[in-house]
Amino acid sequence: MNWLSGSQGVVLTAYHPSSKDGALVGNKAKQGEEASPTSRRSGQYTMNPESSKNVAEKPPFDRSSSQDSLDDLSFEDYWTELENIKKSRENRHEEQEVVVVKEPDEGELEEEWLKDAGLSNLFGDCAGDSQESMVFLSTLTRTQAAAVQKRFETVSQTMRKKNKQYQIPDVRDIFAQQRESTEKNQNSSKFLNQTVWNGWSHQDMKEKKVPYGSELDSDRTNENKYKEKHDLASDLGISEKNSPCLPEDVPASETDINLEISFAEQAANQKETSKEKFRENKDEYNSLPNFRLPKDKTGNTRIGDLAPQDMKKVCCLALIELTALYDVFGIELKHQKAVKMKTKDSGLFGVPLSVLLEQDQKRVPGMRIPLIFQKLISRIEDGGLETEGLLRIPGAAIRIKNLCQELEAKFYEGTFNWESVKQHDAASLLKLFIRELPQPLLSLEYLKAFQAVQNLPSKKQQLQALNLLIILLPETNRDTLKALLEFLQRVIDNREKNKMTVRNVAMVMAPNLFMYPGLSIKPNEQGEFVMAAGTASVMHFLIKYQQLLWTIPKFLVTQVRKQNTENHKKDKKDKAMKKLLKKMAYDREKYEKQDKNLSDADVPQGVIRVQAPHLSKVSMAIQLTEELKASDVLARFLSQESGVVQTLKKGEIFLYEIGGNIGERCLEDDTYMKDLYQLNPNAEWVIKSKPL
Known part of the structure; x- marks a missing residue:
């Protein structure tokens, strides 16, 4: 793997593991010496001989000399931060509680996925009570439906192998009622030749004008693809009219983010029609596009704008949509579950966010972000955000250890002397707080999904995946992450003086967000380079596009509206069928009708x-x-x-x-x-x- 640095075209062509620690890359080289510098981690880098001459002739690097030189060595900031983290852990001499991640059995991940997607009543003891799931599934897009069916079939096969006592229903049996209803309203032979999916005809599908969900097999004909997708929609009780289409006569700007059409549907359509142009340059150090949200007359919806019951539906749909998007590109989306982890039930550092907020809300009702987190940010800002090397330069390790102990003892008593905390020490404490959360700020469940974002082929799709992941985060994690990103942006706004660009900040913060207690730092693996680049790229996206990431895509809100409408219809129908409530329903309808007439007159x-x-x-x-x-x-x-x-x-x-x-x-x-x-x-x- 070749890595191109911005510093005079240095090319790292190979990494050779070594059992001995090498000298730091940032150490001053002897004048005229052309030997390859060794890494701060175990091992050595082999460098392009032509480029290494230029490096040896350069004067020692001065971090305050220019903004360009800071960007050139942005990877150096990442490795430096890793080294600081390692030293911090060694200096604290505290036993870290290891996060035990359970290795799932066959089908267990899919079963957990269906539960998280709100579809647990498709299997097990509740399999017969599927009315709510039928409504839910009727609003799904084709790619979303394919993602659900794929997981359901895996769970069904696993349960059959384990000889469960109860009968495992077939997906066709679960939705037979819906399928029969659909069949009554259509002539099957005529249906394939008539208009479907909001105006798309079978002929349009043959001409590849319609997305085919997550189907990636190019050997099958388009006609077979259509038939299989139609069968899938029918089997799952998915209405063809509810699936969004991609109008080709409305070209979108390169910087527009379309929130009205499913991200997975957009990706599937683009994959079918533009294979040769699909993959972008993966160099994350190119300037990122200025993505924008087109104006929507009905208004954009931000996280926090919806009622809890609707937000719960949005989260279920977001999980299905994210999975469908990853499925389009063959990217595996696996949940991680911590099944055994002893955590502190009081204190500040190494305490779960939920426990911290419970402590803080007793003192300040309605608090959504931990008080210690807010106070550390406030202390850093009190020192001025123009300080050079802010967040990059670590505080003294011994002082950090002593400050932690003092904070634990005096913070809630209100006797801690904040004036004695140096600015760089406060920054180190902030990173330590994030890093020592028992579970990552990005959540253990979705940490790998955040890392996998880099595998998506375009920056727009990476942004879309991050948007869905932000929605899926627990509320406390999401609120704290938002406060952190807003602070980081304020730091970057002073980059002319503090020499901390978005790239530098991303490199410094990435190890702190993507590491957690129990995760060991393993050197001498080439994959570490991939992780460095990938996590820093994700961090860069989170900072740069934070204003967009807290927006709920309109197509998800539209699906929630459809669910609510169908549920209201079913509720009214069920009430009308109950004889005991007939008189009550009649009186209510009469009253509502009179009230409506008065309202209409008013x-x-x-x-x-x-x-x-x-x-x-x-x-x-x-x-x-x-x-x-x-x-x-x-x-x-x-x-x-x-x-x-x-x-x-x-x-x-x-x-x-x-x-x-x-x-x-x-x-x-x-x-x-x-x-x-x-x-x-x-x-x-x-x-x-x-x-x-």
Whole structure:
């Protein structure tokens, strides 16, 4: 494997393991000496002879000399950080609790995957109660459906081999009712020749205008591919009309991120139609594109904007979508589970995030980010973010050890003297806090999935995968990661003076995010180079695109809306069938009809009633126009407030879409109300503050 450094074209052509520790790469070389420098880790690098002459003739490197030289040795920052981590562990002389990762049995991963995807009732004792899963599956895209069927079949085969006492249902049997319903509404011979999938015909499919999900076998004909995909959709109870299509007459900009169509569907379509142009230059040190989100009239949805019940559905769909995206490229997505790990139930360092927050919320209700984490960042910023080498230069090891012990004893008592903490020591403590979390900040379950992002062929797909992974993180991990990335961006904003570019920060922080107690640092393996480049690249993406990564793709929200709509229909149907509730249902319907008639008389066509229970004007009828935005609605209510209250409320209250086909959704200011009303005409509109 060749690694091209930006420093005078140095090429590392091979790595030769050695049992002895070599000299540090950053040590000063003797003048005129052309011998290959040895690594700080065990082993040596063989270098291109022509390039090594130039390296030997260079004067000793001064980190403060220029910004370019910092970027040239960005990999050096990674190895330096690894060495600092190793020394820190040795100096603390504390027994690290090893994370025991259970090796799963055959089919166990797939069974766990189905549970995490919200499909546990497809097998086992709950296999008969599949109504909710039928609704869920009816909203899936083709690639998502293929991912589900692949895992379900593996679980079924495994259970049969283990001779389970209960009968393992076949996927066709589970959804026979839906399939029969579909067959009644279609003529099978005519169906293949008619329009399917929102206007795509069978002929279109033969001409490769439609994605084929995760199917990668090029030896099969397009007609067979279509038949198999149709069978799959039918077997799983997936409606053809719910699957998104890729209109070819709407070219997307290279920097646009399409959130309306499934990422896996986009990838599958591109793989079929543009094989020769698909793979990008994998050099992660090229300048990354300035990706942007196209404006959506119904408003983009951020993490934290949805009600918990809808967010749970989004997470299930995100897992399926991520798996489908990885399946398209043959990338294995495996969960890791820590099955045995003794953790501290109090303290600061080496304590689970959930325990820390439980401690902190007793002192500060509603706290979402550990207090010690916030205080360390605050102390670093108090020293000024213009300090050269911030985050890169380590604090003194002995001082760090003593500060840890003192913090553990005095932090919650409020007697710790923060003025005595040097800035570089605070930065080292912050990295130590992240590194010593019992489970990684990126979560043990998805750490390998984060690492595997680098295997996706395009930067856009890498960004899409990271978007899904951020959604899948536990809430406490996600909130803490967001605070960290925002801090890192503030450091980078001062790069002209602190000499810390996004590349340097990524190199320094990557080992801290991708290592955890029990993970040994293994030298003399060529794969370590791949990990260094890959994890630093992921870290680079996380920092650069953090504003995009906390957006929930619209196609996932659309799928949730469809699930809610179908569930409402089923609930109404079930209630109507129960004789004991017939009179109650009749009375309720009569009351709702009367109430609706009164409401209709009060609110004319094209007008919405907005409620604001915590403002002076508690209700207002607002005429919908093509240009009316959510911000305009808020402005009308705030104009009724006094000057002081208006100032206090601005930025603290938001317009919410509640009910109809969504549980609850906070609207961004640029949401066009008429477009959203047409999408969800049964919603109520309420102005309130965000919950803590």
